[in-house]
């Protein structure tokens with residue numbers, strides 16, 4: 001073991017910043033426009049206070065939970081983030097091995113640097129696939145079929161990205177995104193314009209289909225038998241529509257605050273969505289989770305599981321596969337302590353009464 005390993009996600013972020021070229025670090029770390037939502041995703045967690053219960057025998061803590069019938073060691077899932085070769089030459093293969101060794105589900109990004117087939121064969125694990133719908137539907141449909149035939153178990157359709165949010169650091173840095181191996185032979189990705197803003201933004205504008213709408217869920221169902229989650233729901237209205245559309249789950253997400261600035265912090269939107277869904281399908285949340293106590297808070301407010309994006313990416317940048325694994329292990333360890341100190345022996349014992357939100361405090365004063 002190396003000496004002086006980081007002891008929390010924040011320290012991994014510092015290591016990643018030192019390890020990465022500025023363009024790569026800014027791409028991973030940055031958010032849209034004023035980065036208000038980026039700060040709020042984290043700050044909103046700090047405003048939720050825990051209500052621990054004591055004198056519970058917590059000598060055995062069981063963090064396991066299920067999703068789509070799969071048992072997970074803990075409710076922590078690796079969120080889909082594109083371009084892992086920016087952080088490490090092994091890219092998503094290293095991340096996949098890290099997740100598998102923690103028995104955590106990894107969601108592979110549509111914009112992964114590594115090929116779907118290479119990630120699938122890198123190790124044995126339950127994995128989900130994330131989808132962007134391109135104007136050329138054939139490209140998206142082909143990748144969905146490839147993921148399904150590689151044994152991916154669910155599809156996460158990202159619905160918050162009809163076009164790319166304005167990530168000003170990427171524009172300033174003239175961000176160049178690593179070519180996705182998955183698109184080889186399907187479309188050309190050449191872009192020789194190195195003078196003008198973010199190449200990623202130009203690529204997204206050329207490819208993403210801004211006409212994607214609710215009716216297309218039927219199209220998606222017609223090309224895959226994988227269960228479909230919608231990733232990027234933050235209102236009760238859309239949550240109800242998602243249930244009506246017959247999806248298998250909803251993910252409360254603002255894309256790590258990289259799309260619409262001034263969208264709500266996801267932990268602040270979670271309860272509204274959970275109420276609207278009313279138990280019909282599982283609700284997941286991502287955005288701003290940096291501590292085991294954040295995971296605990298999300299579960300208390302009704303999430304079945306959480307996804308973490310940047311923390312794993314930072315781990316990968318700092319120490320490769322071992323770093324990504326350590327980040328997941330640290331969050332698991334923190335969650336275990338949070339559960340013990342709150343008197344919860346299983347995730348099922350984490351309830352709404354274990355947290356006090358700002359709204360609760362205001363209501364208690366009225």
Ligand SMILES: Cc1cc2nc3c(=O)[nH]c(=O)nc-3n(C[C@H](O)[C@H](O)[C@H](O)COP(=O)(O)O)c2cc1C
Pocket residue numbers: 027028029041079080081082109110111130158231253254255256257258286287288289307308309310311313
């Ligand atoms: C560097 C980076 C790349 C991302 N790429 C994708 C992507 O390809 N597809 C997608 O649906 N979401 C993508 N996301 C959003 C994540 O899936 C997730 O919603 C977000 O990272 C959660 O916030 P967190 O980073 O604070 O944990 C990306 C996020 C980051 C930080």
